[in-house]
Amino acid sequence: MSVCGGPGDAAAPRLRPRAALMARRPELLCGAAIVLGCAFLIALKVTCSRAKDVTMPAKLPVNFFSTRSPVIDLFRGQLDYADQLRQDSEIVLYFFYAPWCGQSIAAREEIEHVASRLSDQVLFVAVNCWWNQGKCRKQKHFFYFPVIHLYHQSFGPIEYKGPMSAVYIEKFVRRVMTPLLYISSRSKLLDFLSNYEPGVVGFFEFNASPQPPGYLTFFTSALHSLKKDYLGTIRFGVVTDKRVAEEISLVHSGSVYLHRHANTSLIYPKDIMNFTAENICKWALENREMLIRWLRPHGGKSLLLNNELKKGPALLIFIPYNPLAEIHPLLDEITKVALEYHKCNKSQAAEACLQHVGDSDSPAFDSSVTDAHLKFSETFPIAKYPCCNTVVLPQWHSISRTHNVCELCVNQTLGVKPNKVHVPHCNFLEIEAALDSFYLQEHTFFQVISNTIECSNFLSFYSPFSYYTACCRTVNRHFLSFISSEKTIFQTPKVAFSSHGKKDSTQFSIPHIEDRNCFIPDLNISSTNITGLSCRTNKTLNLYLLDSNLFWIYAERLGASRSTHLKEFAAIVDLKEEVHYVLDQNQSLVGPTLENFIKNFSVLYSPLTRHLVDDPSVHFQEEHVVTEVTTSTFQQTVFLSAKNVLLLYYAQWCGFCASLNHIFIQLARLLPPDSFTVARIDVTRNDLPWEFMTDRLPTILFFPHQRKGQSVKFPEDFSVNLPNLLKFILHHSSLSSSEPCTKECLHKESVLQQGHISHLEREIQKLRSEISALHQAHDQLEAQLSEARREEQRLQQQKHTLEKQHKTLQLHSEQLQATYDQKNQELLEMAEKLQELADASENLLKENALLRILVASRGGKLQSKDEIEEPLQSEQTLSEDNDISLSTATAALEEKRIDNIDTIETEHSSGNRTE
């Protein structure tokens, strides 16, 4: 038995489940006496094979992590013990796994890696949450494994849903360890705020009390945000120095600030919302600014890309990213580009204006620009700063194909405090409500579209104390007219407002007019700075980052070369137009190239060309009967070659294509290779220019020689087989040779006939091989036939011998019959003799009886003559003598009978044997 052949130590653990099996199934205990080795197995086998339905409980759980691992492995699912352990450490990471789960197994080493780095600060506990006797399985109900939960003291569980890679997990654990970043100085604050990820800063003065009011709430909200925002994009910082806090206009301890780059930053509205951890977190999440977003698909079914890419064209930037790294120079550079791209709002726009003035060489613009700037600087200090958001009107509005940009502001009648860094106090609820009502009213703006700024005020749904201002301008290429900055106050009809229910005529009467004269016309886009481009173009890009360590496959799908060692790639994907553009991979991915890429996309007649993904796996060295065409060889093989080309569009996965392979191979072998090419292209791996795309597969196109432009399609309702294909080719290629015969034609004819000859030669070859195949078949048959003949002969011989045997057997049986008869005869004789004997004995018996009667009668006579005649006594003794001799005779007779039976029996047994 091979099962027993293993070494002793290997056999030992194997016995364990069997022991368990025995314990739980008492009927198997009969085998338990012999516990070791093969004998045990055999015993088990015997008992089992008798039982009808044998089942076996699941194997007992074993260690999932090695015993030396820093991870505590509760492989029996002892959740209660896990909870006890939690008391010992401030930070605990639970790794709930199922031992059979591939993902758990893959994540195991990642967790071990993190554990080895953080084991002194974090307690790592792995719990088998599958073992059905364990507490964990009984209490928790997971739909997938592994599940990672983190606890910060009593706060938790915080589920980690990010990528199962050590660096990401470690980063997250570190965030849970220190959810708040302590910002000690101005420079640190600037660092903190300049990051591309949104930052929330709380100001708490620790001078007054060791635990300033609200600090704990703020701390908890930082932890809370990790629950919601598992990618941890919002960072939380705390400022304790009043002077530092003033930089961001925080005066009171306990105020919270959300920094935004492109739009105005916000201060948490304590007076409107309760200061709770959940609220702060929600507020930050809803108001954060997403200039550039990380995309991290979690691997399960999701609509992430669908939702993001359907918002409009997207720039996907792939960079290798290590979350643990201290600095990310490439990321910073990209962030800079993104910030510039999104800089639409006033203060920054003003900067842009200044820059532009400096850059501009054109004297024609000088005056107006300066003028605009002057105007702007005038209005700047006195402008009552509302809370504003820039809105780019959706592209789907078809009335005008111009750039429509709106500045949406909330004007509050209370609590507006201008401050040093010009950060107004905004309420996210209001901005949202404003957006809602703005979109509802949208149509009113589009009734008049001109090169003007149109502003409108409308009331908020929710608050009677505020109104919104929307200033929209239709921006078009003839921007010069705009420079003159006509201002028209566009008043929405009152009817429209009545639907809002709350009407405040005093507010309504004060229109808020904003000017943005610094909007520099984009006449010469190629020289235009990227600054604020997102608001000036109708092809606004959404920017996304992807970690190429995790999601390089998307880059490959978009045409990134597989051979590159540097995993950097950028592509613009426009889902609606079904095109994508790729930043040349030979250029390094730095700020200026990205800027150019974006600019080139944004201009009206974009110099970018649709990228066609090519299949790199096709090697040219390989010569196939059917030529494999790719994107890059398409032109050359199909159009530039001097042959007739039959092109099959196919896909490997399409069942209808794959089953035609043999037909095209046959066709290619049949047609003369010097004037015909049979080719095919896998259109799932090779993009083609629009005019050569097909919507169904397989599609067969024929490009006749000399008329490559006039390709013909094989009619779909004919079945694809060799004769039909030949007819199709024949029909369409014959048209070409209608011109009168010249020398060239003669030459062609000769070439053709040469081809014919070679074809016929091939045919002959084929026929020869066919003949040889037939010969083979013939030989095979012959062999079979001779085999059969031999078989017949053999059978005949066998028949003969059988007959002989039959004869001898017959003879034998005759002999047996004869002996049987003889024996029978003897028996009969014996029986006769016995009969005789029986008769004789009967006679004797009769005689005996007669004698007795005689004796009796004599006796009677004697009695009567007793007293008279004494001498008669001698005669009596004589008769007694006679009696004795009689009894001896019967005894002899008996003996003979027994003898007889014996002989019959022996005869019987011998008869059996002969039968």
Added chain:
Amino acid sequence: AAMRRFLGPLLCLLALRLPAGSGAAARGLDVASYRERVRAMFYHAYEHYLESAFPYDELRPLTCDGQDTWGSFSLTLIDALDTLLILGNVSEFQRVVSVLQEGVDFDIDVNASVFETNIRVVGGLLSAHLLSRKAGVEVEAGWPCSGPLLRMAEEAARKLLPAFQTPTGMPYGTVNLLHGVNPGETPVTCTAGIGTFIVEFATLSHLTGDPVFEDVARKALKALWKNRSDIGLVGNHIDVITAKWVAQDAGIGAGVDSYFEYLVKGAILLQDKELMSMFLEYNKAIKNYTKFDDWYLWVQMYKGTVSMPVFQSLEAYWPGLQSLIGDVDNAMRTFLNYYTVWKQFGGLPEFYNIPQGYTVDKREGYPLRPELIESAMYLYRATRDPTLLELGRDAVESIEKISKVDCGFATIKDLRDHRLDNRMESFFLAETIKYLYLLFDPDNFIHNDGSDFDVVVTPYGECVLNAGGYIFNTEAHPIDPAALHCCRKRKEEQWEVEDLMREFYSRKKSKKFTLKRAPDHGEGENVKDPEDASSEKAGEKRNSKKSSHSLLSCPSQSFNSKLAVLGQVFLDNT
């Protein structure tokens, strides 16, 4: 309708449950090491079968002995034969072929399932026959139109023919191999038991030249088509004498599954528009009535009301089938739903209640079925999505951790606690292992895209074989579609081609003649084409053809399919 509304949100919820991240996917699985692990799994099971169970049908892995289950044909050996070749074990393939030739006898007094005998025995022998040359078995001169394995397949198939002698042409479910249909045999057969013959039987007819097999298979298919409900659905069981539906649950899973599968595969194998148009009609009805948020439920076949909101393990073949006809987007979405169930249990329960998110009572087992892995293999061909390799990894880990015992791999009796049962179905070696191996072996000859091929000279002419496009029967036995064009009708076609080639070279002289002939011939072809359909139906078909496109084609993939990997799905733009 109320039921449907009620279910809607629940289904959505379930589909959106997020599984954990996919770090491993990005770094890439070690495909080669998983391939080797699958190979080791195969030999662990196969060697123990030979040692402990042969010549019984199946191995009983807990007791290390064998039992007969579907007849008495050493079923596991027949079923595993072509897996041996796919794993590259040529010598064992040759040995088994000779063992089978001597050892297997179909003249036995055994009641056998017509369906199972066809897919496992006939299918297994046919594919082994067609692959035997590739495996280095010395074939006779008439191969592939004759050979010992083909004769065995034919003999087995002939034993099944008596079951088709019914008024409707739909076969009985069981037949005695020696005596034919037993008197008093139940006339109730499941739909799949009626419609799962065309692949094997048509192949047999094309190879042997005897049309009887294909004819009975087609007749049975048409009988089902005629008896579909007004809303275009078929039920689960039908009376083959009266053609009355006995079980009226309509769905894509148990009892029906391979009927749909064979309509598509038959259409591909035979380039048959009629079969495909049948499938497309069913597909429409299935989408309309049973599909909810990428799940497929069970409905009443006449009313279309939901009868069971369950997902069955057997239904997992559907995404694979969809990818064969080019519906890759929908296939992937459904696949991802099914994959969440695997992640929950480490296998697919026979029934899974979708709204409750748990197994159904008495249906918690997982007999190591292949369907989900099969779909993963097809989809991996189409998308190269690493998520599909991840399913393969999960399957290998689960099966090794849960069901591996000393004597093989045991069926999981209950997925809730992973209790094992004393059975290893023959499809484990025939299908589960095969699809797993093929998933991890993208360069296997089975995946040949037509760049390699063999030329075989037969007494009937020259054949191009092994050019890829293998059609798997429902027991994962591959059939080479090119072989069907090798024997029957071969001569006429060849002569026609000869004529055309002659014209081709002499077109200067008979140019006008050629011009006229090509379209003429085309029309002739058109009449010849729907030879099996009634004239009425042919007319119907032509109308539908004119309105859209050829039925025997796939749509090309949309732009967003480039990014539809790693779980990303896109909603239809339309």
